[in-house]
Amino acid sequence: xxxRAQVAMVMNLDKCIGCHTCSVTCKxxxxxxxxxxxxxxxxxETKPGLGYPRTYEDNEKWKGGWTLxxxxxxxxxxxGRIEKILKIFWxxxxxxxxxxxxxxxxDYQTLIDAPLSERDPxxxxxxxxxxxxxxxxxxxxxxxxxxxxxxxAIDDPLLRGIEEQVRFAYEQAFMFYLPRICEHCxxxxxxxxxxxxxxxxxxxxxxxxxxxxxxxxxxxxVSGCPYKKxxxxxxxxxxxxxxxxxxxxxxxxxxxxxxxxxxxxxxxxLVLYDADRVEEAASVPDEHDLLDAQMGxxxxxxxxxxxxxxxxxxxxxxxxxxARRSPVYTLAVRYRLALPLHPEYRTLPMVWYVPPLxxxxxxxxxDGYEADPDDLFPAIETLRIPVDYLANLLAAGDAExxxxxxxxxxxxxxxxxxxxxxxxxxxxxPASVGLTAHDLEAMYRLLAIAKYEERYVIPKAxxxxxxxxxxxxxxxxxxxxxxxxxxxxxxxxxxxRFMLKKTLPILGQSDA
Amino acid sequence: MSQRxxxxxxxxxxxxxxxxxxxxxxxxxxxxxxxxTSRSTQLLESRLLAWGSTLFHYGALAVIGGHVVGILVPxxxxxxxxxxxxxxxxxxxxxxxxAGIVCLAGFGILAFRRTKVRRxxxxxxISDVIVFVLLGLLILLGDGQxxxxxxxxSGYDYRQTVGPWFRTLFYDPQPSxxxxxxxxxxxxxxxxxxxxxxWPFSRLVHAWSYPLQYLGRPYxxxxxRHPIPRRAGAQS
Numbered sequence: 001x002x003x004r005a006q007v008a009m010v011m012n013l014d015k016c017i018g019c020h021t022c023s024v025t026c027k028x029x030x031x032x033x034x035x036x037x038x039x040x041x042x043x044x045e046t047k048p049g050l051g052y053p054r055t056y057e058d059n060e061k062w063k064g065g066w067t068l069x070x071x072x073x074x075x076x077x078x079x080g081r082i083e084k085i086l087k088i089f090w091x092x093x094x095x096x097x098x099x100x101x102x103x104x105x106x107d108y109q110t111l112i113d114a115p116l117s118e119r120d121p122x123x124x125x126x127x128x129x130x131x132x133x134x135x136x137x138x139x140x141x142x143x144x145x146x147x148x149x150x151x152x153a154i155d156d157p158l159l160r161g162i163e164e165q166v167r168f169a170y171e172q173a174f175m176f177y178l179p180r181i182c183e184h185c186x187x188x189x190x191x192x193x194x195x196x197x198x199x200x201x202x203x204x205x206x207x208x209x210x211x212x213x214x215x216x217x218x219x220x221x222v223s224g225c226p227y228k229k230x231x232x233x234x235x236x237x238x239x240x241x242x243x244x245x246x247x248x249x250x251x252x253x254x255x256x257x258x259x260x261x262x263x264x265x266x267x268x269x270l271v272l273y274d275a276d277r278v279e280e281a282a283s284v285p286d287e288h289d290l291l292d293a294q295m296g297x298x299x300x301x302x303x304x305x306x307x308x309x310x311x312x313x314x315x316x317x318x319x320x321x322x323a324r325r326s327p328v329y330t331l332a333v334r335y336r337l338a339l340p341l342h343p344e345y346r347t348l349p350m351v352w353y354v355p356p357l358x359x360x361x362x363x364x365x366x367d368g369y370e371a372d373p374d375d376l377f378p379a380i381e382t383l384r385i386p387v388d389y390l391a392n393l394l395a396a397g398d399a400e401x402x403x404x405x406x407x408x409x410x411x412x413x414x415x416x417x418x419x420x421x422x423x424x425x426x427x428x429x430p431a432s433v434g435l436t437a438h439d440l441e442a443m444y445r446l447l448a449i450a451k452y453e454e455r456y457v458i459p460k461a462x463x464x465x466x467x468x469x470x471x472x473x474x475x476x477x478x479x480x481x482x483x484x485x486x487x488x489x490x491x492x493x494x495x496x497r498f499m500l501k502k503t504l505p506i507l508g509q510s511d512a
Numbered sequence: 513m514s515q516r517x518x519x520x521x522x523x524x525x526x527x528x529x530x531x532x533x534x535x536x537x538x539x540x541x542x543x544x545x546x547x548x549t550s551r552s553t554q555l556l557e558s559r560l561l562a563w564g565s566t567l568f569h570y571g572a573l574a575v576i577g578g579h580v581v582g583i584l585v586p587x588x589x590x591x592x593x594x595x596x597x598x599x600x601x602x603x604x605x606x607x608x609x610x611a612g613i614v615c616l617a618g619f620g621i622l623a624f625r626r627t628k629v630r631r632x633x634x635x636x637x638i639s640d641v642i643v644f645v646l647l648g649l650l651i652l653l654g655d656g657q658x659x660x661x662x663x664x665x666s667g668y669d670y671r672q673t674v675g676p677w678f679r680t681l682f683y684d685p686q687p688s689x690x691x692x693x694x695x696x697x698x699x700x701x702x703x704x705x706x707x708x709x710x711w712p713f714s715r716l717v718h719a720w721s722y723p724l725q726y727l728g729r730p731y732x733x734x735x736x737r738h739p740i741p742r743r744a745g746a747q748s
Contacts, residue, residue, distance in 0.1 A: 081727050088723070089569040096558045097631075129556065130630040192731035195723030200735040213545035216721040217552050234556060234635070237549035278732075461737070 002275040003299060003310040005319055006186070006206030006350055007249055007458065008328045009258070010267040010338040011179055012447055013356040014409065018145070018177035020044050022257035022266075026181075029256050030243070035235025037103030037128050040140055041242035042257045044179045048156040048166065048389065049143045052180075053099040056228040057342065058157035063093045064226030065189050065345035066282060074283045074346065076192055076224060084195055084220055093223035097234070101138045103128040129234075146175050158392040165386045174384040176356045178393070179265075181257060182229040182242035183341065183349030184208050186273060186297065187282045190241070193224025198239075204461065206350065207244045215239050226345040250461035264450045269326030269457045270319065271333075271350070272299040272310060282346045287396040290343040297348065298333055301326070322459040327446060328352070335435070335443055337405055339394040354447070355394055355402055357409050358384040380406050408433045412447070415440045513691060521702055522677060522687035529705035536712030537720075550718040556631040560621055568618025574611035575654070578604065583678050587671040597669070605662040612655040619651050639714040646707045653700040661694075668694060674701050 026042035043052050051057055059065055063078040078084075078093050097103075106123035114121030127134045143152055153159075159166055167173070184201075188208050191199040198214035199221055201207070210221070210230070217237040221230040230241045245255035249268075253259070258266035274297055281293035299306045301323035310320055323329065331354065332338040338352035360379045380403055381387065387399045387406070395401040411433040418424045430437045446454060513521070540548070554561050581590075582604055590600055623644060626632050661668040674697055677689035690698060711717070 076731075081729075085723060085726060089565045090558075090562045091554060092562075094554050094558065097555050130634050132630060188732065191733055195726040196721065197723075197725065197729060197733055200733040203734045203736045215549065216718060216723070217549035218723065219552055219554060222555075232552070232555045234553070236546070237551040238546075 001299075001306075001309050003272055003306065003313045003315060004203060004206065004275045005310075005315055005323065006184070006271050006273055007244060007268065008184070008206075008271045008326075008332075008350040008352070009181070009244075009255075010328050010331045010352045010354065012265040012267070012354040013176055013178065014354055014447070015263045015265040016044070016177040016179060016356075017263050018044055018046065019262055020141070021260050021262055022179055023141075025256050025260040026242075029245070031240075033235075034128070035233040036231070036240060038097060038100045038140070039231040039233070039240060041229075041231075042179065042181045043140065044177050045141075046144050046146060046175050047178050047393065048149070048153045048159060048175065049146070050152060050155060052140065053095045053228050055155060055157055056095075056226075059226050059345065062095070062223065062226070062228070064224060064228065065347055066187065066192075067346070068283065068285065072283070072285060074279060076189060077226075078193070078220070078223060081195075084193070088195065088218055088220075091219055091223055094219055094232075095222070095228065097129070101140060101142070102134060104134055104136055146173060149173070149175075158389060160392075162386060162388045162392070165388060174358060174386070176358070176385060178353075179257070180227065180229070180341070181255075181351060182208060182244065183227055183347065183351045184242075184244055185350060186278045186294070186348035187346065188225075189345070189347050190221040190225040190230050193220040194218070194239075195220060199230075202246075205246070205249065207246050207249070208241070209243060209246070210239050210241055212236075212238055212240075226342065226347065227349075249458055252458045252460040254456040254458065258456065264455065267327040267331060267446075267455045269328035269330075270301075270323040270459070271326060271329050272301050272306060272315075272320075272323050273297045274299055278348060282348055287344045288398040290346065290396060291340065291398075291401060294340060294343065294348050295333060298329070300333075301329065316459075316462055319459045322457050325457045327455055327457060330442075330446065335408065335439065337408060337443070337447075339401065339405065341394060342396070343394075344396040353394055354409070355390045355405055356385060357406060357413075360384070380410065404433075408435065408443075411435070412440045412443050416444050416448075515688075518687050518691060521698075522690045523681075523685050525702065525705045526681055529709040533708040533711055536709075537717070540712045540717060548717055548721065549715075550721075551635075551715045553632050553635055556635070557625060557629050560625040560629065564618050564621030564625055566618065567614050568622055571611055571613075571615025571618050575608070575615050575651075578608045578611060582608075582671065583675050586675065586679070600671075601662065601667060601669075605658060605667075609655070609658045609663050612651070612658055616651050616655050619648060623648065639710065642710055643707070643714045643716060646703060646710065650700065650703055650707065653696060653703070657696050657700060660696075668697065670697055673697075677701070 022042045023040055023044055027040060030036075030041050031039040040052065045051050056062060056064075059077060065077055066074050067077045069075045079087070104125045104127050106125055108123050110121050111123050125134055125136050126132060143149065146153060154163070184207055186206070188199070188201060191201060191208060194215075195218045196214055196216045198211045198216070200209060200211065202209065215238040217232075217239070219232055219239065221239050221241075222228070222232050224230075230239050232238075233240050245253075245257075248255060248259075254266070254268050258268055277297045281290075281297045284290060284293045299310075301307070301320060307320055310323075311317070328338070332352050337354050339355065340349045340352050342349070360382050383406070387402050388397075390402045391397050391399040411429050415426055415429045415437070418426050418429075425437065427437065430440050435443075445451075554565075587597070587600070591597075595603075626636055626640070626644065657668075670693065673689050673693045677686060678701075680686045680689070690701065693701070707716075
């Protein structure tokens with residue numbers, strides 16, 4: 001057993017209102033620079049929908065993540081080491097900017113400089129790649145709230161096989177939001193795909209980072225990530241990705257997306273895992289077993305044996321204490337409410353999701369069936385969001401896993417409703433979902449009350465173990481000229497760049 | 513060419529250029545790890561690149577291999593391996609010519625892409641332009657010589673002049689060896705020194721980062737925050 005700690009996240013989709021505050025604050029902090037206009041370390045997708053980049057979940061097309069070969073051995077879906085260095089001059093699986101969108105801005109200066117005229121001046125869009133005027137045809141969140149869904153959402157890769165259940169007619173439509181960041185996987189295929197060895201997983205907290213000094217821009221990490229959460233900075237020629245705001249995490253603060261989440265849907269905490277069992281877990285033959293296999297890699301922080309092994313592996317006592325109080329461990333393992341996004345990619349992702357409940361479809365009531373608000377079990381099958389859709393998203397298609405979680409959430413609601421509204425305690429409800437009344441109340445407290453200190457249990461990094469933290473890694477995240485993570489050391493300008501053309505000209509007012 | 517000019521072109525230029533090449537790389541590697549990248553533009557345009565880049569790079573690798581055999585290996589050594597001058601001549605003409613054409617085709621597509629595709633043009637730096645012009649001239653000249661002299665022409669045995677001149681640069685320089693070479697060969701032998709001098713300051717540095725070490729590396733890499741010795745090139 002090799003015990004390691006991972007800072008992991010859970011998002012409660014039941015409470016996400018799709019406001020995009022996380023995306024905006026993340027962008028302000030990390031990617032509001034030339035070269036990263038199209039880069040969203042955090043984005044929020046409407047499901048069903050195409051996602052970002054469009055149809056990224058279709059890994060039969062994009063070849064991200066891992067797969068089992070004929071001998072049952074884990075291998076990169078896009079091919080192994082030899083294949084990669086032979087295809088290095090052109091990567092057949094790389095999305096182009098048009099799979100994201102052409103970044104643009106507006107010539108705002110026109111609004112100020114335009115001469116007096118009959119009509120108001122208009123700021124017109126121009127491309128941030130070429131400086132040319134463009135017609136904006138798509139953007140970072142073009143199918144938000146099912147916009148254009150009757151035409152486009154049917155291309156959602158998750159709808160394959162369940163097309164019959166899904167209608168985009170207004171009365172039958174369903175949707176929910178899926179905020180996404182890097183999964184900081186236990187078995188990261190981006191790291192495995194990087195020919196330069198520039199990507200790595202931190203031993204202490206499991207955060208996956210790109211060493212900007214070692215990256216040579218071979219771009220296999222971008223295509224190797226099945227979630228397409230590594231991006232190519234088209235100006236610096238290097239890969240960039242979500243850093244889990246590690247400078248904040250090291251100080252015991254939540255990531256900026258979590259801190260600013262108005263729905264309070266995000267949880268951050270430690271999970272202890274056994275690094276020796278990662279590959280074995282990622283290699284189980286049946287995709288439906290991946291969830292349990294990943295659970296099997298996690299270690300119980302209350303187990304004295306685990307604690308002793310963790311201490312022997314150098315995990316400090318305050319980290320062990322934080323692991324015991326971890327809301328992530330509680331939601332994912334103790335109550336089994338949170339599920340990994342697309343476990344079938346075999347990367348063992350570490351950002352998990354509590355699936356959303358949704359209203360019972362009207363059809364039932366019009367059939368003369370009076371829905372008993374507390375009799376939620378039969379209703380699980382008739383929720384507006386098809387269980388099979390959630391299963392394709394969070395359980396490799398295993399609908400029973402989703403049902404179990406939704407039943408527990410429904411039981412919690414029913415139990416609390418009875419207690420608060422009717423002043424009754426229904427002892428049969430908790431038992432029917434394999435929990436105790438105490439469990440349901442604790443779940444309610446964590447999910448509904450969601451206190452700041454309970455959502456974020458993040459131990460500070462240990463300075464005495466790494467006196468200079470970020471700098472000791474040889475690279476301070478994105479600390480280059482104009483980068484956001486300048487840790488006091490200003491990088492000399494890139495040598496080729498002093499010869500680079502000036503920033504793209506902003507269109508003059510004369511041709512406005 | 514006067515003797516003085518000969519000395520400058522066939523002796524001083526190579527030495528100056530090699531010095532810049534070596535010191536330039538040392539400086540760039542120490543000072544500019546962040547700028548050391550392939551500077552790929554595949555994100556911006558992929559379809560033309562598929563053909564252009566693949567043909568160019570594989571063609572160029574074959575061409576470089578041919579130059580190693582043709583210039584670095586003396587005729588006497590190939591002779592000892594039983595390769596007659598005629599055999600060598602045919603091999604260099606046809607294999608070299610084929611590699612050269614592949615390389616030129618790729619280069620042509622890349623040059624078209626860089627000038628005509630707006631997104632790519634916008635990313636082009638002056639160092640890119642210099643490298644493109646030099647490489648273009650070299651490839652055109654090289655293909656012209658191989659096809660003009662050695663495939664369709666009467667042949668020119670550069671292994672008696674260019675080869676020995678290049679090799680002796682490193683122990684007993686003989687600039688006069690080049691004086692009898694045809695002008696096309698002279699230009700083709702002089703231009704690369706300009707390219708070598710520009711090399712460390714251009715995107716060409718990515719050639720040294722071809723990731724062979726990837727073949728022998730575990731897939732998942734971990735790093736510790738514990739104090740580790742500072743790498744060369746790391747920020748101070």
